[in-house]
Amino acid sequence: MDKLLIEGGAPLVGEVAVSGAKNAALPIICASLLCGDTLNLTNIPQLNDVATMLRLIGQMGVAVTMGDNGMLALDSGKLDNPVAPYELVKTMRASILVLGPLLARCGEAKVSLPGGCAIGARPVDQHIKGLQAMGAEIRVEGGYVLARAPRLKGARIVTDMVTVTGTENLMMAAVLAEGETVIENAAREPEIVDLANCLTAMGARIAGAGSDRISIQGVERLHGADHAVMPDRIETGTYLCAAAATRGDVVLTRTSAALLDAVIGKLREAGCAIECRPDSIALKAPRRLKSVGVRTAPYPAFPTDMQAQFMAINCVAEGAAVIRETIFENRFMHAVELIRLGADIRIDASNAVVTGVPALDGATVMATDLRASASLVIAGLVARGETLIERIYHLDRGYEHIEEKLRRLGANVRRLR
Numbered sequence: 001m002d003k004l005l006i007e008g009g010a011p012l013v014g015e016v017a018v019s020g021a022k023n024a025a026l027p028i029i030c031a032s033l034l035c036g037d038t039l040n041l042t043n044i045p046q047l048n049d050v051a052t053m054l055r056l057i058g059q060m061g062v063a064v065t066m067g068d069n070g071m072l073a074l075d076s077g078k079l080d081n082p083v084a085p086y087e088l089v090k091t092m093r094a095s096i097l098v099l100g101p102l103l104a105r106c107g108e109a110k111v112s113l114p115g116g117c118a119i120g121a122r123p124v125d126q127h128i129k130g131l132q133a134m135g136a137e138i139r140v141e142g143g144y145v146l147a148r149a150p151r152l153k154g155a156r157i158v159t160d161m162v163t164v165t166g167t168e169n170l171m172m173a174a175v176l177a178e179g180e181t182v183i184e185n186a187a188r189e190p191e192i193v194d195l196a197n198c199l200t201a202m203g204a205r206i207a208g209a210g211s212d213r214i215s216i217q218g219v220e221r222l223h224g225a226d227h228a229v230m231p232d233r234i235e236t237g238t239y240l241c242a243a244a245a246t247r248g249d250v251v252l253t254r255t256s257a258a259l260l261d262a263v264i265g266k267l268r269e270a271g272c273a274i275e276c277r278p279d280s281i282a283l284k285a286p287r288r289l290k291s292v293g294v295r296t297a298p299y300p301a302f303p304t305d306m307q308a309q310f311m312a313i314n315c316v317a318e319g320a321a322v323i324r325e326t327i328f329e330n331r332f333m334h335a336v337e338l339i340r341l342g343a344d345i346r347i348d349a350s351n352a353v354v355t356g357v358p359a360l361d362g363a364t365v366m367a368t369d370l371r372a373s374a375s376l377v378i379a380g381l382v383a384r385g386e387t388l389i390e391r392i393y394h395l396d397r398g399y400e401h402i403e404e405k406l407r408r409l410g411a412n413v414r415r416l417r
């Protein structure tokens with residue numbers, strides 16, 4: 001298994017481009033299942049999760065053509081196997097996003113239940129409940145969701161909680177349903193808007209994406225389209241945190257500050273000077289950050305996917321701060337690894353009290369999930385001496401070319417095979 005070896009202490013300085021958003025690319029790739037024409041995508045990030053999703057739809061009969069620099073053509077004209085097998089689904093929970101499109105296009109689907117994952121049980125009951133409201137017959141047998149629906153019918157759906165992929169699955173199911181579907185309590189994440197923009201380019205009729213009420217008028221069929229995937233706001237926030245922790249001075253291009261207001265607001269509170277330009281963000285860090293508390297919540301509030309990274313920067317900030325995780329029940333696993341580096345963190349249920357220390361000291365640590373591994377990278381960049389991060393396959397799921405980008409900014413980092 002690959003490892004990342006970091007020699008800490010170098011401030012991140014310079015300019016780097018942000019990649020396309022993993023959490024927009026994944027549902028948008030699934031949207032290709034909805035029609036037999038070609039969907040041409042650009043700004044697709046080269047990530048393990050994207051590769052897994054392409055393998056998943058490829059074994060269903062979709063023709064996948066990868067071009068250079070993030071171009072991807074998907075043609076589901078010969079889609080003939082509406083099955084998502086456990087072997088693939090177990091490696092990536094977002095596989096559940098094929099359920100809605102397969103039901104809408106084929107009238108049937110057999111999708112393995114995603115197992116739990118490190119950060120929580122992450123059930124898909126809301127996905128199922130919404131599809132049943134649209135007339136799907138669904139039963140769970142042998143670890144698989146078996147679904148049938150000759151033609152989905154529009155319905156008014158109120159999800160019990162805000163769910164990002166739940167909203168995406170239901171939106172994709174609704175675009176070919178008979179009549180109107182209204183999703184109340186919908187997730188408002190920018191990735192939902194990006195998916196809605198792609199579906200609209202394909203001929204769907206959607207209103208309200210980005211608000212908590214999305215209405216979809218079903219149409220008979222969709223057609224091919226071209227779509228450029230939005231920038232990755234979590235990758236953006238991760239590099240901003242890395243620069244903030246290392247007294248850095250960076251410019252992130254091909255991204256937009258409007259995607260992460262809450263994160264930028266907290267970094268400013270911590271003492272960073274941040275300049276937002278039309279498609280870039282410049283950050284100058286203070287000599288020492290001030291501790292800043294965060295409470296994660298659905299968009300536009302502070303994103304749970306930035307919680308681990310913010311815990312890392314609070315480890316070396318001045319003062320103490322409380323980090324409250326309200327979305328997932330077990331998303332503090334990075335804390336014990338940060339403590340191995342000398343951090344002062346006390347966990348109490350869904351609260352973490354982080355007291356800044358003058359310095360961290362390098363050690364060997366283990367990545368446990370995607371964003372936890374990002375927090376260990378940030379800590380390693382600022383720790384004295386060498387930090388060796390094990391199991392960085394977690395990192396490769398969501399950060400394109402991470403060591404090249406960090407080296408470009410002056411970090412001493414290399415991958416050990």
Ligand code: EPZ
Binds near residue numbers: 165
């Ligand atoms: C999406 O996961 C993201 N993944 C996650 O990013 C992100 O952390 C999460 O949204 C929250 O923002 C993708 O978009 C591919 P949810 P998702 O459904 O959709 C509960 C990353 O790091 N829930 O919004 O799976 C659930 O357990 C990943 O890139 C149900 O109970 O998250 C959680 O507590 C990690 N039943 C809460 O709702 C359901 O049917 C929010 O989950 C659905 C969700």
